[in-house]
Amino acid sequence: MSNLKVKEQIDALVKELNEHTYNYYVLAMPTIADYEFDQKLEKLAGLEKEYPELADPNSPTQKVGGDITKNFITVKHKWPMLSLGNTYNEQDLRDFDERVKKAIGNDFEYVCELKFDGLSISLTYENGKLISAVTRGDGSQGDDVTSNIKTIHTIPHQLKGKEIPALFEIRGEVFMHRAAFERLNKEREELGEIAYANPRNFAAGTVKMQDSKEVAKRPLDCFLYALYSEKKLFKTHWESLQTVKKWGFNVCEHTRLSSDIEDVFSFIAYWEENRFKLGYDIDGIVIKVNNYAQQHELGFTAKSPRWAISYKYKAAEVQTILEKVTYQVGRTGAVTPVANLKPVLLAGTTVKRATLHNADEIARLGLCENDTVFVEKGGEIIPKIIRVNEALRSANPIPIKYITACPICATTLIRKEGEVAFYCPNDEGCAPQIVGKIQHFIGRKAMNIDGLGDETIEAFYQRGLVSHISDLYFLHDKADELKKIERFGEKSIENMLKGIEDSKQMPFEKVLFGLGIRYVGETVAKKLARGVKNIDNLAKASLEELTAIDEIGVRIAESIREYFSKPEHLRQIELLKAKGLKFEIIETEIISLSDKLAEKTFVISGVFEKYSREELKELIEQNGGKILSSISAKLDFLVAGANMGPSKLEKATKLNIPLLSEEELIEMIG
Numbered sequence: 001m002s003n004l005k006v007k008e009q010i011d012a013l014v015k016e017l018n019e020h021t022y023n024y025y026v027l028a029m030p031t032i033a034d035y036e037f038d039q040k041l042e043k044l045a046g047l048e049k050e051y052p053e054l055a056d057p058n059s060p061t062q063k064v065g066g067d068i069t070k071n072f073i074t075v076k077h078k079w080p081m082l083s084l085g086n087t088y089n090e091q092d093l094r095d096f097d098e099r100v101k102k103a104i105g106n107d108f109e110y111v112c113e114l115k116f117d118g119l120s121i122s123l124t125y126e127n128g129k130l131i132s133a134v135t136r137g138d139g140s141q142g143d144d145v146t147s148n149i150k151t152i153h154t155i156p157h158q159l160k161g162k163e164i165p166a167l168f169e170i171r172g173e174v175f176m177h178r179a180a181f182e183r184l185n186k187e188r189e190e191l192g193e194i195a196y197a198n199p200r201n202f203a204a205g206t207v208k209m210q211d212s213k214e215v216a217k218r219p220l221d222c223f224l225y226a227l228y229s230e231k232k233l234f235k236t237h238w239e240s241l242q243t244v245k246k247w248g249f250n251v252c253e254h255t256r257l258s259s260d261i262e263d264v265f266s267f268i269a270y271w272e273e274n275r276f277k278l279g280y281d282i283d284g285i286v287i288k289v290n291n292y293a294q295q296h297e298l299g300f301t302a303k304s305p306r307w308a309i310s311y312k313y314k315a316a317e318v319q320t321i322l323e324k325v326t327y328q329v330g331r332t333g334a335v336t337p338v339a340n341l342k343p344v345l346l347a348g349t350t351v352k353r354a355t356l357h358n359a360d361e362i363a364r365l366g367l368c369e370n371d372t373v374f375v376e377k378g379g380e381i382i383p384k385i386i387r388v389n390e391a392l393r394s395a396n397p398i399p400i401k402y403i404t405a406c407p408i409c410a411t412t413l414i415r416k417e418g419e420v421a422f423y424c425p426n427d428e429g430c431a432p433q434i435v436g437k438i439q440h441f442i443g444r445k446a447m448n449i450d451g452l453g454d455e456t457i458e459a460f461y462q463r464g465l466v467s468h469i470s471d472l473y474f475l476h477d478k479a480d481e482l483k484k485i486e487r488f489g490e491k492s493i494e495n496m497l498k499g500i501e502d503s504k505q506m507p508f509e510k511v512l513f514g515l516g517i518r519y520v521g522e523t524v525a526k527k528l529a530r531g532v533k534n535i536d537n538l539a540k541a542s543l544e545e546l547t548a549i550d551e552i553g554v555r556i557a558e559s560i561r562e563y564f565s566k567p568e569h570l571r572q573i574e575l576l577k578a579k580g581l582k583f584e585i586i587e588t589e590i591i592s593l594s595d596k597l598a599e600k601t602f603v604i605s606g607v608f609e610k611y612s613r614e615e616l617k618e619l620i621e622q623n624g625g626k627i628l629s630s631i632s633a634k635l636d637f638l639v640a641g642a643n644m645g646p647s648k649l650e651k652a653t654k655l656n657i658p659l660l661s662e663e664e665l666i667e668m669i670g
């Protein structure tokens with residue numbers, strides 16, 4: 001090959017891999033499988049080795065992938081946070097073992113650990129107290145996400161015990177249990193929000209959120225797996241793991257000390273079989289030379305330690321036949337295609353269905369009727385179709401055509417610009433949408449109506465008793481018809497009617513959430529309720545007015561405008577109002593406590609320890625102060641908490657605006 005050709009190949013690979021790295025770490029939306037990514041990376045490394053003079057110093061083989069955001073303070077790592085070399089096969093691992101032996105002889109042990117599929121975090125403890133938590137970032141510096149990490153229950157804020165070193169760093173992996181992922185992702189889907197592809201992406205997205213209160217609502221966990229300190233505390237990694245466990249850290253129990261590579265292979269084989277029984281995802285195992293002095297002897301490459309390697313599992317996959325594609329219609333009208341498969345055993349469970357996400361996915365796969373497809377069960381709970389086995393395709397394949405009309409009500413589907421999902425716009429006449437909306441309204445997080453369940457709503461709808469939310473409040477006139485429903489006794493009817501009556505006392509924010517406006521989830525409903533005070537203000541608010549409210553973006557604002565443009569929605573609201581539901585917030589009247597802050601203006605930003613932002617706002621107003629929405633020369637004080645955006649800080653400094661801590665503000669009020 002000519003040098004020019006090689007250079008072209010290297011450049012193309014560098015460009016492609018950098019794009020994938022961006023998709024993976026920054027967008028959290030990889031477009032190729034890890035295995036394929038790693039194959040390409042290996043190919044690049046091979047070319048660079050053969051033609052070192054053509055290598056690009058910016059090559060992804062030379063640096064740790066990751067991102068640093070502008071939303072957090074950047075912190076330099078005391079010890080770089082590196083990646084790990086990886087392999088997918090036995091021979092590579094034997095080669096690794098040989099390299100180690102060549103360097104340090106035969107007298108050593110390995111520690112085998114699970115390779116948790118989350119994101120790495122570095123925690124620093126001073127005098128037993130957690131003082132900072134930083135992401136890997138680009139390996140030499142990362143984001144300070146301390147207040148978010150403090151919401152993780154298994155990470156101790158204060159260590160107990162005597163022999164704890166004054167200063168040390170401990171590293172581990174933040175992840176989300178599969179069950180929590182499934183539950184939260186389902187909630188997101190129901191709200192019409194984009195679902196996360198897997199628990200790792202969900203965990204990574206959560207750690208980088210701006211509001212720690214939101215982070216606290218999403219259950220994350222963390223396993224610790226490496227200790228760093230200036231002083232030599234232990235001789236071996238194994239010893240350090242046993243000890244940090246006693247200090248109160250969560251160390252995974254599935255860790256093994258192996259005296260040779262054969263034992264490592266049995267650990268690998270065991271977890272290849274059993275990994276799906278764990279409540280969380282792993283993507284392989286990690287093997288580390290146990291003795292620290294030997295680790296030191298082996299050293300590092302630019303990107304990873306020479307004393308450790310990961311053995312990654314290829315995602316479990318199997319071939320089967322696509323029997324047909326069916327379509328589900330959700331509460332918001334979104335139509336989701338589902339692949340119905342010839343049942344097949346995969347990683348211990350029988351798979352009959354696989355998600356197809358949307359029309360683009362069907363096109364990407366190029367699916368045809370009766371295709372033989374490869375189904376993969378990665379970390380994800382719902383298996384997915386990876387690709388088609390084209391060799392087994394019939395001579396005249398018929399491509400799967402995404403439906404153009406709703407499978408339930410036959411209305412022509414629409415797709416909004418910039419969105420991937422098709423919708424059935426017939427929200428007033430399409431059964432799953434009608435039933436789904438009422439089910440959402442009565443749900444635990446919305447109106448929480450006692451004595452009513454999803455199946456009852458379905459039965460009521462079938463009998464023509466309800467087709468709108470407001471119909472629930474007319475049920476008391478229909479006692480005779482209710483009695484005719486099987487297994488629906490007098491007592492149940494009474495309970496239900498009481499539940500419905502009681503729901504009239506639910507606060508505005510719950511009613512607003514219950515209406516099921518697309519993108520208006522629980523938290524958004526709360527912010528809106530506080531921002532607009534009542535439904536009439538919301539109905540007439542312009543896009544600008546809506547987006548001026550804390551955390552309300554254009555997408556949500558547009559969805560609200562659209563909701564109120566429909567006469568039927570307005571009619572429903574009038575009916576519900578007439579029935580006595582709450583459509584305005586009960587102002588916790590601003591009780592004037594003092595005028596100590598009179599004529600002073602404040603902006604509150606960041607996360608606070610003692611009070612929520614809302615509480616601080618209330619305190620300021622009760623003492624005569626005024627809240628402004630943005631930093632300008634007019635501003636008197638910036639009340640600054642943790643995790644405040646650096647750009648805000650910069651602006652305030654430029655304009656010479658004094659910063660106040662939570663305590664200082666409280667002191668001012670006295």
Ligand SMILES: NC(=O)c1ccc[n+]([C@@H]2O[C@H](COP(=O)([O-])OP(=O)(O)OC[C@H]3O[C@@H](n4cnc5c(N)ncnc54)[C@H](O)[C@@H]3O)[C@@H](O)[C@H]2O)c1
Binds near residue numbers: 117173
């Ligand atoms: N599909 C794509 O588009 C794409 C793009 C970029 C990267 N990737 C994937 O990401 C990988 C590279 O990511 P990486 O640099 O984070 O490497 P890695 O994830 O393969 O290995 C290093 C990481 O493993 C984690 N880890 C989990 N358990 C551990 C344990 N017990 N001990 C030590 N570390 C443990 C740590 O977070 C550490 O940072 C590649 O192998 C590739 O498959 C995929």
Ligand SMILES: [Zn+2]
Binds near residue numbers: 406425
């Ligand atoms: Zn429909």
